[in-house]
Amino acid sequence: MVKIQKQTLLIPLLAIMLMGCTSAARTELMISNMKPIMEKMSISTNQNKDVETVRQAMPASLIQLDGFIEASPDNRDLLLRAAEAYSGYAFLFVEDNDKWRAAKLHKKARDYALRALKQNEAMGDPLACSNDEFEKGLQELTKDDARALFFSTNSWLSYLGLGWKFDMSIVNDRPKVLSMMDRMMELDDTFNFGAIHVMFGSYHSIKSNDMGGDLELAKVHFDKAFQISESKFLPWHLLFAKYYCVQTQDRELFVSTLNKIINAPEDLLPEKAFANEATKEKAKRLLDKVDIFFEKDGAYLKKNQYL
Secondary structure, X not given: OHHHHHHHHHHHHHHHHHHHHOOHHHHHHHHHOOHHHHHHHHHHHHHOOOHHHHHHHHHHHHHXXXXXXXXXXXXXXXXXXXXXXXXXXXXXXXXXXXXXXXXXXXXXXXXXXXXXXXXXXHHOOOOOOXXXXXXXXXXXXXXXXXXXXXXXXXXXXXXXXXHOOOOHHHHHHHHHHHHHHHHHHHXXXXXXXXXXXXXXXXXXXXXXXXXXXXXXXXXXXXXHHHHHOOOOOHHHHHHHHHHHHHHOOOHHHHHHHHHHHHOOOXXXXXXXXXXXXXXXXXXXXXXXXXXXXXXXXXXXXXXXXXX
8 A cells, every 4th residue: 555655646746747857848838738627627527606716716726826837938828827816816815805916817818818918019018118109009919819908908998997006006007907907898898798898887886976987887887797697797796796886885786786797697607607606606795885985975985085
């Protein structure tokens, strides 16, 4: 029995040693050939209803993706998988407790996504180029770039929204992020269950009118996202409650929206069961703060101005 255990342990160790001896090109080929397996793993994870199991597994998965990217730094699919995973982990499990850590996770996601996006040479260096150069590059993007553009936009906007209180310099990135949102809307407004509409809905909700906000337009965008997702993707309802309902100080709509999330059936959207079930947990925590969000005379809004 002892011998069997030792032999079993030698198998992964030997594999690691052999990988260390392979050429960089062969390593990249090996990782590229893993794409179908990684796709199946992603599907399985998204369908998993056990939030705690996935929560515990995600940090190891993130580190694993880092390692794959280290071995194959220009693998576009890997870069975007990592961007999606880091932002998703930050949104679902970190933002409510540690905003600065969540901001840094979104920043890492942004950096991965931008590495994929700038494989279209028209984009140049998104972080270093001028706003005018950036805008010109965006106009050269096609629908084939929509996935990279979306995850770049989503993670950058999240980093800006969470991180500006800790580092005001990132406010200078806002024009680029807004340009990316506009271009994503033009390329494919249905991508990821209409996510770009939720970005615009959230943005117009939290901004004052003199800073470009528009609550009527925010509602239009949220309704469009609900239409595209058939109201089955619960994170959109959570963000609607968190931003639109709070900004309009509609307590009744806030409570009813969160209760709708919490009481949604497990099989509402099977291919996104994990995200929906994790969102239910966030909805419960948000509902517990209802008295804070709806203080008398809008005191919460006065104390919590968004950039």
